[in-house]
Amino acid sequence: MKKTFLDKKKFRSGGSRRLMALPVLLCLAVLTGCGQKIENKYDVNVGLMRMNSVNTSLTETDHAKGFSVGLALPGETTFNADDISAEAALMVEFGKEDPQAVAYKNPYVRTYPASITKVMSALVCMRHIQDFQQEFTVTENSKISVSGSSMAWLRPGETLTIEDLLYGMLLPSGNDAAVAVAEATCGSVEAFVEEMNRTALEIGATGTHFVNPHGLPDDRHYTTPYDIYLTMNEAMKYEEFRKIVSTVNYSPHYKDSNGMPKTQSWSVTNRFMIGETPVPQGLEVLGGKTGTTNAAGYCLTMGVRKTSTGEEYISTVMKAESKDELYRNMTSMISKTY
Template sequence: MSGFLSVAILLTGCSGLRKLDNPYVFSERTALYAAGSKADKSDTFAQNLCVIPEDVASQDSKVTAEAAAVFDLTKGSVIFAKNPFERMYPASITKTMTALVALKYGNLSDEITVTNAAVITEPGSSLSGIKPGDKLTLEQLLYGLMLPSGNDAGAAIAEHIAGDADAFAKMMNEEAVRVGATGTHFMNPHGLNNENHYTTAYDLYLIFNEALKYPEFRKIIGTDRYTTTYQDKDGNPVNVTWKDTNRYLTGEKKMPQGLTVLGGKTGTTQAAGSCLIMGSLDDSKNEYISVVLKASNHATLYDNMTNILNKIAE
């Protein structure tokens, strides 16, 4: 099978759209595309995407996470893939799509007043610390979303962009279809567990790959520490410093030799386990996306990620 996806996928709502028996079978995509009208065919769906061939390496005793994959963006090839189409809970990796939708439909300079919708009370929930009445820009909220993985920032962004979390989740799902992530369904902007909130390792690659097209996304995920000032409800300044949760970016975990981290997004819930999606760069400036889903804990998450990153140089 070719390393490139040479057909487009139909957009949601188009007259020729039908549900595929298996959306990742190349022949089904080809047949559906050929049968569609010109208006049904998406010009925005990139052709140079990685397709997972049947003979791709998928077994490695050192990769203990339930799903993992490495994608070579420069060559459009797949280096390793374990259970890439298995339905998984993404936890806070969800926020990659939240950021993508916000960057696509919002303005970074928008001033947002935080409401009670951003009050997240679930035990163990990761927060940026914003409170009702606080005033921040969308840009500041995106840093609060992606670095400390603020569920409260995600809720505030969702309300600003779409009016409420449900409407924003609809936008997330529409965007997922646009990029070809047909095995994905979102219920919220932050990734707190819901049985109907799921994705796959391959779909996360598609979403992350699309987000990388936005320079501001690259800037945010490549920032290990962000200090900013915003106003509280009384107009007083609030000074905060948010630290990224990606241990490769913060230097707590060493990247394999010859690779540099571009940035990424972690995610952890009891149901999802420990997860990480990440972009990296080799010495020749070739770019890669790697993803690990449902590792047993943070230590094994980074062991798994290092093991699959090492495959780039093999």
Template sequence: MKKRIICTISIFVLVAALCSGCSGNPFKITDSFASYYAENKEEAGSDLEGMAAELAVVSDSEATDPNYQSNDYADLLINDSANEIVQSYHCFDKLYPASITKVMTALLTLEHGNMDDEITLKHDINLTEDGAVISTLTKGDTVTVSQVFHTMLIKSANDCAVILAEYVAGSEAKFIDMMNERAKELGATHTHFVNPNGLHNNDHYTTAYDLYLIFKEAVKHEEFVDTVSSKDYTMTYTTAKKTQINEYMQSTNYYLLNEFPVPEGVVMYGGKTGTTSMAKSCLILMTKNKKGERFFSVVLGAETKEALYSSMTRLLEKTTN
């Protein structure tokens, strides 16, 4: 069984502690934990992961959480304003991200695409995973990049991720190469993507910490934040027969739908959910507290939806202290 941990520690202090036993160049204070980790992974990566997994013991209330009994659970809470890790539980373990993968697809679309461009589907998007969420788009339909972008993030439509991949890179395979290259550039060195939507593949994995790095980059774009903070959306497109279709959808983020209450004092800026049978229930969020401090929180591998929001709520409650 994993040792249970929670921490409140400066990122700089954590890295300095790690570096005391590292070979190679002495530690230099950089602008982020990410840059240190990316630059020193080969020499100090294992020590870093060990440190992140041995920081402190969870409280009695959290120790009873069934998530902490799982071998496939991780969480992470970072005070981005103060540059502090507030809580970390196996944040460097390789786990399945499910549809949180779509954050990277969104990021590359924002960096390389134009939201006003129109896409006419040249083929149906065929997905093999049972129960995979899809839109109503089919071959011959014409839709804007913005409409597909919103549907991918709000409804978590897996076909829309493929549509955007083909739009940006010309093929899904080329887009996946872009995803992995961009992950490395961001310091997400324990990540490997094999598709743009997060449908299960044993070789498609990441870590809670890597997802934080990718998400933090994505929220630099106003279009992304506006989209992931929307509780609903209507996609409008035109069929090959020139019929206009309106597809209404609601967010998969139950905080936005008030299915689960946001803790008092927390301002919800939205995020991305992910669920597959192997990844279980996952969620990444950006929030702020009454002081205006910005936080990023990640939960991966929760056993149920209820367990996911229970664990995430406990993380969010720590942001108001």
């Protein structure tokens, strides 16, 4: 299976493509692919030091040039978000050379990402896989026994394309599909998680640490709203990601364990996209990812576009107390584009 960081067909939407070098990356081995161990593994104190240095040094004219280029840097607490009841939220311009944070509340607070984890899983897969029509046979490792786990209802021995697995992971939020994506990309879940953490550090998401590809609860599995923005900011540059997360319904056609044709139907979990929550007038939802666990609360990150100007934004709401509150908060956030 071919795996490479280079020669990808990516969606480009203006602005600087790459971060400047981060000091924290000096401790890493050269990025060579799945399974390459990080010499010094993630240290939460390093992340906190970086966040504190950014937060305390910001002024109206200081954009922390030593940290990044082409990224927004919100302040530390709350701006234009007094109506947000969720624990944390952040909305940032996407695709601009000097993007600005439109609104935010506690953008650097540690949160549990739940299934928003799968945005990073998709990003890692897309950075490594050239041909999404390659087939992969689901293994026993995709059996998830956790009660209430979201599933794509894949069975060991079934053979699907990697693209189908990405749809199964991102639309119905299949934890089984996430394991299959990990194994198809890096050969094992362990190697894939190493690559998730490496990628997080590379894009500057130093407040993040992963232990699995799907987001099932673990005290060592966490992120921040700002790091979710950094991850979405990278993922939305890939045409394949945008295509998948903008899809409402998808029916994969694949082979069961006996080689016989099989199909099923998957639907996206985003209420805006299935018509259960109205999208504010003048806006188009580009897609994203939901996440829900007891520890994480109700979460959503997604891209939106202003239909009048084509301007795009990444908006994230974390740890709302209910699904209704999540969508009320997100409606309020994306309405601030006017």
